[in-house]
Amino acid sequence: MTDDTSRPARPDVLIIGGGWAGSIMAKELTEAGLNVTMLERGHDHSTAVEGTYPASIDELRGVARKRLFQKLSRTSLTIRNRPDQTALPYRQLAAFLPGEGVGGAGLHWSGCHFRATEDDLRLRSVTAERYGENFIPEDMHLQDYGVSYEELEPFFDKAEKVFGTSGEASSVRGQKTGKGNIFAPDRSDHFPLPPMADTFSASVFRAATTDTGYHPFSMPAANASQPYTNPYGCQMGPCNFCGYCSGYACYLYSKASPNVNILPALRRDRRFTLITEAQVLEIMLDDTRKKATGVRYVDLKTRSEKTLEADLVILSAFQLHNVHLMLVSGIGTPYNPVTRTGTIGRNFTYQTITSSRIWLPEDRFTNQFVGAGGAGVAIDDFNQPSFDRGKAGFIGGSPIWVNQSGLKPIAAAQSSGGKEAPRWGSTYKSAMIDQYRHSFAIDAHGSNMAYRDVYLDLDPTWTNAYGQPMLRMTFTWKDNDIRMNQHVVSHIGEIAQAMGATRTSLNSLQPGQSFDSRVYQTTHLNGGVIMGENPKTSALNRYLQSWDVPNLFVIGSSAFPQGMGYNPTGLVAALAYWSAHHIRRTYLRNPGPMVSA
Template sequence: MATKLPETDVVVVGLGAAGGIAVLPLCRAGLQVIGLEAGTWMVPGRDYRSDEIYNNVRGLVTTGNKVSGEIPTARRSETEVARQGARHPMMNAVGGTSIHYHAQSWRLNPWDFRVRSATLERYGAAYLPEGSTVEDWPLSYAELEPYYDQVEYELGVSGKAGNIQGRIDPAGNVFEGPRRREYPMPPLRSCDYLDHMMHAAKELGWHPYRGPAAINSQAYEGRPGCGLHGWCDRGGCHLRAKSSTDVTTIPKAQATGKLTVVDNANVRRIITDQSGRATGVIYIKDGTEWLQPARAVLIGCYTFENIRLLLLSRGPRHPDGLGNNRTQVGKHYFAHWDGQAGAGASALFPFDLNIWYGAIAQGVMLDDWADDNFDHSGLGFIGGASLHTYTEKHPIAAAAMSSYGHTQRRWGAQWKRFIRDNAGRWTSAYLQGNTYPYRNTWADLDPNVSDPFGDPVLRITAGPKDAEPKAAAHAGQKMLQWFRAAGAIEVAGGQGGTGATVSTHTHGGTRMGLDPATSVVDAFGFIHDCPNVALIGGSVMGSAGARNPTQTLQALAWRTAEHLVQNLAMRGA
């Protein structure tokens, strides 16, 4: 039997990229907030290392204790038995995966918010991806813009604006939506390789720019600028220059005196009463089961656990899982069409690139072949992909290079000579594509595989897609063209990929929308038939942009929290 704790105003489940943001506006408004986090605090000097074996081979920063027991299963069609992968893509910690992410911190393109209607207007119904359930978002870019701005300044994001209140600056992304002001910091330092690629793209008549990063390019709010030491990918920042929530918004929320962080807390159920409203959550810490009553609950886990926690939380008015009376929980799930989906390219140059150091977010990006930034007439698909090339090359990965057909074997004297000459001369790019939900892709509970508590893990079923592989292949050929224009002597990839099932960029499953028949949460993130529970995170996003989702889900989380503040204020104490 759970031990009942005193009631609080708001419980936030998960203090990662989303929950770590939401706590700040809640606490600033004076609400008492309890943050339940499955992981614990990471300590830079102890937990983060300049070590490829530690970070990338063994995944010791990224392998959280709780998620390791609940790795989703995945399959490509309903007729297969889903199989569990070796690793969970995300981690548990205060700060969550914002600790080890690349920290590319984007706003979506305004087009992403209205893919369906914009496609109908410009190309007609035949261009809607076959089998897709994509809808317009229930809010516009303009409505989210103030929250993007807020998040950029609270976290600390480095970048160059391409559109300030309609004034276009070609030094930034000319395709972006209007922003109210410049980024809080200039872009991360450039280097010869990036300058070289920037120049090559301009020669092609394209519009390259330095991508934004939630990494300090200079001292900001008491944290130093980035050292560009080259261990950002799957590692935490030893300097606290990466603007992870554990060093930014969570400490700010703690400073109000209103946030209680409960670490190593494994949340197992959301409890609802006869009216269908949530009364609190059940969690286990140190082997003891606790009931934490709350006036409102924000669920801010990763997409997988947001879905699973709803499906596991059955109640008198929610017999098939919380918010699932219209069987929408787990529907409209999808993994981003990106490098993890096979959408990447590589190139070999006839000179040393010296990109060993740096950061993945120290890159050059272009959007000419993304979103609806080019005319798709006659192409037969919508969307596209951003092209991004970058620094940070680790030695084992560098040596494990393709020999581009130059050696007979991948070992031996000839091969050794080849990598001796070329391991520092190749690079890669990844493409991130506009991605949409499809009827053949969803998440539900696995009938065969359980977590250590005996609860089923999530099962992903991900079928083939219509638009994404075509759009990614189209963009991939542009990436190869860019590499060749920059002097590459060999290129590979750019074929479009086959799509991911499980990834670090999963979206949907608790989609937001205006119609409860096709969505789980409303335009502010609250469950249609359980108005004191909201979902925050990528699970509310109904489509993916051609870029990393984190800053968008953070802006949405801030907006959800602000809405909750207003609602609780109206209801009184």
């Protein structure tokens, strides 16, 4: 089980990374009768320790001091905006927050649990069909996933049932419910739990967007609206809107996490072994370079280097680490932005997110301490397939939502007043009080496209604590995504008016604006080891199997060809179940490439 001594000498499967993707794969492959060893670089995490009440809801220890996030003292990455710049290390977590320890980012996430749309999965095809090939900018690497919504639907459904997701279906087996997101594709079943209640802010947004002719719906939340037992027999408590989701282990066991929803079932399985504090340095290949033989890792408990062998290797670390491990292991061809060849590091994308704020009259209280990470009300009118991008001149889109997730005191004090407001003194204080009591945020949470000169590779200068070159990120905002963001944010003004806002602070990306890694935006990083139909433009086939090393599968948002308007976890989970299903059904019977290159 959890200690090293009892593990089988040679597992059938090695899983690198103990987050959602790794835990799903471990569950599926132990169910298939295989001995699975999961390696996690961080500590074990549990609700009884990290989520112990009331110590868990400590903002200083939690988000401010980054309790559940990656420790940058050992590994980090370097960042630059353009290829002609020199990248520098990301020394303090800010823009994005990878997790560390069992559960990974799946322990500290918020719980927004979306499916992808039909269009998200074949975005190049639908864009060309609707607007013509010429509509796609020359330097944009717009691609299809190689898998359709219809094929993934059973796995979206399975993930929702495992996660205990709360939401409202719009269309179930062709039957319209009259509720939910009318733009969402048909489903085989309802959400396992009813939607989360609206916060006051969400109810105001729901009423105003209804009045202005939009189509509001309850965001699907992997925060349990009621006590729940999932198909693995794992139980969740009900969310009480305490507001400590993102960055915290949920003390009520009501935010889905690998720790609460999958690992209780896995830990009892003799075929499952978890090795914590195991930093994987390399996926080892045999002489042909076509077969993975195992992994080399540092046992951080003993500070010694070890190897483990297995027949099948699943790489399911955080997106950045998946790309890094592919590069340092020499698997596939690194992407070259000049020749536009190679696949590892290609199509790195992010999320185009900006947060605006409105203030209500002083007799209306927004109670921002209340909240739940995945709950809220959204409109998909600027993200849905039939919204005409032709006139607006961009590819992609953004849902707009009020996702009041609980504003904690330190964050409230830091964020108060807006850009021009004083940062101290009585004006600052009264602005902070006013903002905390009467305002709320409205987000445009948008897609992000892939470009020729936005990519990941190995840094030529900086190394991590293990002497390996660090990953280098070359990323900035591009015109298409800035236009998309500006277009969507421009509609927030009319909604604010309908809500009776006394003041509105709209926030959108500006032309020429560069990505700023010092400011928190979101941890939704995608791509770099993408799936697709062509081994020249993708690292993985449609089953997330490496084109180059067929006994290696790479699971996670690293497989997304571009960033969609929704949060990635729902698609990560569905792709993991999809891949596992085909490993079980096809690969195990006949190991080898499941798609011929």
